[in-house]
Amino acid sequence: MTTMAQETAVPVTRGSEIRRHELAAFLRSRRERITPEQVGLPRGTRRRTPGLRREEVAQLSAVGVTWYTWLEQARDIQVSVQVLDALARSLMLDASERAHLFQLAGTTDPTPAASCPSVTPALREVLRALEPIPACVQNSRYDILAYNRTYARLMGDLDAIPPEDRNCMLLVHTNSDWRAAIVHLEDTQRLMAARLRASMAGHLGEPAWKMLLKRLQTASPEFRExxxxxxxxxxxxxxxxxxxxxxxxxxxxxxxLWLGPEVGARMVTYSPKNEEARQRLEKLYxxxxGS
Incomplete structure (x- = not known):
């Protein structure tokens, strides 16, 4: 006699299997369209594989070759958000492709690339009303969730940065424009690391925080120190x-400016300290x- 639990288990298992095969096919298709030159790797003389080899994707994403091969073979293995983020960057996925990758893996993208329901139309209107004062909305992980036009030009061109990379910690450690724009860079980096550690105490083990920490430790000797x-x-x-x-x-x-009773999402503003700064902010606006 078939139980109800057995009847419902079959389609769930079948659905997971189909999704794994779709994920494997998607990864192969994205891997095959990227040339070694695009990611700074030598082409070599004996390359028969179109695009990148599996071992090259594994190397770029800092995962094991065997593990990545299993992923492309649709094996039943667990994939963390950290690995999905690394694969998305290695395979140069755009916003739609990145969202598709996380959906196929059955998980949620924890980066600013995903929409944030706390950023309401009213809050965006407040950001616009503050112009020419630069302002943005950040969470305690330093993800930039929304910003006005003056803030977008304060340290370069924020619009040109992929949404998943719009994180102040990442930008002050890895983005040349942001690093050049901050006068006291070393002091700023040290202070931000201390603030991040204080905030992280309430989020230990959360995937998005672990993903950010791993990325910073990999990319920046200054952050590690x-x-x-x-x-x-x-x-x-x-x-x-x-x-x-x-x-x-x-x-x-x-x-x-905190947006709730708990220390979480906040609006960050940069008001002019003197008349010269006020005039220059107006010019920047x-x-x-005009851009």
Missing amino acids: NWERYEVVGTRTKTKEFVNPYVGHLTLEHTD ELAL
Whole structure:
């Protein structure tokens, strides 16, 4: 006699199998369309495989070759969000392809590339109303969830950065434009690492936080050094200096405006410290409107 549990288990298992095969086919198709030159690898003289080899994708994504091969063979293995993020970047997926990858894997993309329901139309209107003052909405992990036009040009061109990379911790450690724009870069990096450690105490083990930490530790010796200091610091208003590529030196007051009773999502504003900064922010806003 067949039980109800047995009857429902069959389609669930079949659905998982179909999704694994779709994921495997999708990964193969994305791998085969990328040339070695696109990712900084030599082509060699005996390449028969179109695009990248499996071992090359595994190397770029910092995963085992056998494990990645099993993934393309649709084996029944668990895939973490950290690995999916690494694969998405290695395979140069756009926003739609990245969303498709996470959907096939049966999980949620935890990066800013995914939409954030807390950023309401009303909140976006507040960001626009603050212009020419640069302002954005961040969570405690430093993901940039929304921003106005002046903020987009404060340290380069934020619109040109893929949504999954719009994280202040990543940008101050890996983006050349942001690093050049921050006057006291080393102090800023150390302070941000201390703030991240303080915030992470309430999110230990969460996939998105683990993914960000692994990426920072892999990409930045400066972050690894600061992280090993085990410093923690709370939030505070402070003066910050930038060298903007469009209007020059800016001295601004950084303020965090919390959006709820808990220390989580916040609106970050940079108001002018002096009249010179005010005039330059107005000029930056005009440039942003014309771009």
